Amino acid sequence: MTTFDEREEGFEKKFAVDEELKFKAEARRNKLLGLWAAEKLGISGDVATAYAKEVVAADFEAAADRGALHKVLKDLTAKGNAVTEGDIRAKMDELLIQAVAQVKAGV
Structure with a gap:
């Protein structure tokens, strides 16, 4: 195996680990x-x-965080909560930071 092949394999492994971390963090955030x-x-x-499990599952049904976001927005507004899509996106950003920390810590 050449040095180039070893580097390529290393990059592929890092990419796989990064994608797994991203998936776990997004599921935890949801x-x-x-x-x-x-x-x-x-x-x-x-x-x-x-309910939290339903939000996680909803995200698998739509791309780019739309499932979780739309489910929560729909449910909150249906119950009379004055919340916007922007409010929920901001909360999602805040929770993603927590989720990444939790996943990295193995919590």
Whole structure:
């Protein structure tokens, strides 16, 4: 194996690790978003945990964070919460920082 091949293999492995971290962090962020929204909806306990799982699942149904965002926006506005798409995006950005830290820490 040449040095070039070894470097290429190293880059491929790093890319795979980075993509796995990104996937885990986004899923964790969506779970945290679901728990945040559940609190705003007055949901707690096992029901809040189940709702957070629904938010995570919703994100798999649409691309680029739209599933989680639209589900939370729809549910919050349906219950009379004055929240905008921008508010939720800002919360998602905030929660992504927490999620990355949690995933890196193995929490």
